[in-house]
Every structure is written in C-alpha cells, then in structure tokens.
Amino acid sequence: MIPGISIYEILTITTMLFFIGVYGFITRKNLISILISVELILNASVINFVAFNKYLYPDMLHGVLFSIFIIAVTAAETALAVSIIINLYRQISSVEVKDVETMKH
Amino acid sequence: MEKIIFYILAVVMIVFAIASVASRKMLRSVIYLLFVLCSIAGIYFLIDYNFLAAIQLTVYAGGIIVLIIFSVLLVHHIEMQLEIARASRQIITAFTCLIGLAVFLTVIYSYDFKVVQNTIPVTTKQIGTKLLSYEAGGFILPFEVISVLLLAAMIGAIIIAKGKKITSKNKETV
Numbered sequence: 001m002i003p004g005i006s007i008y009e010i011l012t013i014t015t016m017l018f019f020i021g022v023y024g025f026i027t028r029k030n031l032i033s034i035l036i037s038v039e040l041i042l043n044a045s046v047i048n049f050v051a052f053n054k055y056l057y058p059d060m061l062h063g064v065l066f067s068i069f070i071i072a073v074t075a076a077e078t079a080l081a082v083s084i085i086i087n088l089y090r091q092i093s094s095v096e097v098k099d100v101e102t103m104k105h
Numbered sequence: 106m107e108k109i110i111f112y113i114l115a116v117v118m119i120v121f122a123i124a125s126v127a128s129r130k131m132l133r134s135v136i137y138l139l140f141v142l143c144s145i146a147g148i149y150f151l152i153d154y155n156f157l158a159a160i161q162l163t164v165y166a167g168g169i170i171v172l173i174i175f176s177v178l179l180v181h182h183i184e185m186q187l188e189i190a191r192a193s194r195q196i197i198t199a200f201t202c203l204i205g206l207a208v209f210l211t212v213i214y215s216y217d218f219k220v221v222q223n224t225i226p227v228t229t230k231q232i233g234t235k236l237l238s239y240e241a242g243g244f245i246l247p248f249e250v251i252s253v254l255l256l257a258a259m260i261g262a263i264i265i266a267k268g269k270k271i272t273s274k275n276k277e278t279v
Contacts, residue, residue, distance in 0.1 A: 002151050004108040007218050010148075013115050015209045017122055017141075019202040024126030026198045032131065032177055036138050039169065040122055043145055054152050058223040061235050064157055065244050068236075071164050072251045076258035078169045082176045083266035089180045090268055 007055040010047065018044040031085050031095045035078065042074050111151055118144040131177050139170045156229045 021040030028034055046067045053063025085095055092099055118141050125137035142165040149158035239245045 001153075001220075001223060002107050002111055005111050007220055008214060009111075009115075011213045012210060013118065015206060015213065016119055019206045019209075020119070020122045020126055022205070023198055023202045027195050028126065030131070032173065032180070033126075033134065035173065036134060037126060039138060039165075040125070040141065043142065043165075047145060047148065050149065050152060050154060050157060054154070055220050056218060058221055058225045061227065061232060064154060064227065064232060065236060065247075067157055068160060068232075069247055069251055071160060072255060075164055075168060076255050078172055079262045080258050080265070082172050083262035085176055086179060086266050087268050095180050 001054055001058075007051060010051045014044040014047045014051070017047075029097050031088070031097065031100070034097070035081050039074070039078070042070060046070050107151060111148070114144045114147045114151070131181050132174070135170065135173050135177060139166060142166055142170070154227060156227075156232055
C-alpha cells in the first residue's frame with residue numbers, strides 16, 4: 001500500500017475517472033471518441049480491482065489476475081472496434097454516430 | 106514523498122482525462138489519453154505491482170494507443186474539428202454525472218473498509234504460478250478462455266477490416 005494514502009483517496013480518483021468517461025461517452029458524437037471514453041471507464045475499474053486487492057486482501061492475487069484479464073479483453077475489444085470503424089469509413093465515408101444508426105448497410 | 110507523487114499523478118490523471126473528453130481535436134484527445142494511461146501505470150508502480158505497471162505500459166501505451174492513432178489517421182484529416190453536442194445536452198449530462206459522483210462518494214465514504222496494514226511484495230513468479238495452477242483457486246481456465254478469445258477477436262478483426270472493396274480493387278488492377 002502507498003504510505004500516507006488511504007483507500008478512500010484512490011476510490012475518489014477512480015470514481016472521478018469513471019464519471020469523466022461516462023460524460024465523454026454520452027456527449028461525444030464520434031465513434032473513436034466513444035472508444036476513448038470506454039477506455040477511461042475500463043481503466044477506472046482496473047485501478048479499483050488493484051486497490052482493493054492491495055489494501056483489503058494483500059495475501060491474495062485475485063485482483064491482479066482479474067486486472068490482467070480485463071486488460072486482455074480491452075485489447076481484443078479495441079482491435080475489433082478499430083477494424084469495424086475502418087470498415088465503416090470505407091463503406092459510408094463517415095465515423096459519426098448519426099450516420100451509422102442503421103445496422104444494415 | 107509517496108504522498109506528493111500520488112497527488113501529482115492524481116492531478117495529472119484527472120486534468121488530462123477531462124482534456125481528453127473535452128478536446129475538439131481528435132489526435133490531441135488520443136495523446137491526452139496516453140498521459141492518463143501513463144499516470145495510471147505510475148499508480149501501479151506506487152502501489153508496488155511492478156508487473157501490472159509493465160503490462161499497462163506495453164499493452165496500453167504501446168498497443169492500444171498506436172491502434173487508435175492509426176485509425177484516426179486513416180479516418181480523419183489531422184486538423185479536423187469535431188462536431189460537439191448541444192450546450193443544453195452537455196450541461197444536463199455534466200449535472201447528471203455530478204449527481205452520480207456525489208452518490209458514489211457518499212456510499213464509499215460511509216463504508217468502513219477493513220484496511221490491512223502491509224508491505225507484502227508480489228513477485229512475477231507468484232503471479233505466473235497462480236495464473237497457470239490447476240489446483241483449487243488456480244486461474245488456468247480463464248487464462249485459456251482469454252487466449253482463445255484473443256485469437257478469435259484478432260481473426261475477426263482481420264476479416265472485418267479486410268472488407269469487400271479490396272478484392273474488387275484487386276480485380277480492377279489485375
């Protein structure tokens with residue numbers, strides 16, 4: 001654990017990061033910006049896992065291992081999202097949310 | 106000392122996260138996200154999980170940021186300004202997020218966490234042994250599932266990004 005820092009401060013920061021991500025997710029109009037907001041939300045949850053593991057159950061490793069799994073899932077998700085965005089841009093020349101409201105194209 | 110570093114990292118993280126969701130230039134917003142991810146890696150170093158910090162730096166700063174920059178450069182002109190939501194909608198969203206933040210923080214601060222004072226180091230060997238152990242409490246099954254998932258996602262990404270136009274273009278050139 002970090003000397004002089006309680007778990008409450010870390011949780012405060014991750015909560016702020018999470019809601020900044022939610023704000024970006026709702027207000028942005030662009031697929032890549034939405035992807036960036038999702039990254040922020042996922043990272044906030046990963047820090048929570050690590051902090052809980054270190055502060056509450058330091059003799060176990062479950063938080064670290066689940067963080068590794070979350071990072072792997074995020075990498076897969078980003079690769080798929082980028083490929084979908086590139087394919088969409090090729091077909092309709094746009095990555096704005098309002099242009100991709102129909103699934104069939 | 107650790108306290109000062111933690112607060113610097115926290116301020117950098119929050120400021121660049123806000124800049125990342127508020128910036129109207131696409132490429133800048135990706136670079137701000139890179140700063141956020143690096144300060145998160147700094148927090149992992151502070152909390153004494155060096156392996157996780159290394160993973161964060163390689164996978165996020167090395168892989169995901171490069172992928173996103175790649176897609177931005179393929180899709181946009183660098184200086185393109187983004188369309189942004191209406192002011193009323195932005196205000197309503199910010200207000201809702203602030204309410205949610207207040208609710209979360211009241212719940213967190215009203216709960217009494219049983220913090221264990223410790224400086225137990227975690228080595229990479231321990232993580233690897235736990236990850237590949239098939240005894241009770243081992244993580245071999247999710248490890249395999251994740252590896253298959255990654256393979257499937259990569260193949261799917263290649264198939265989706267290949268599209269149809271490449272083949273037709275090839276036929277035209279040939």
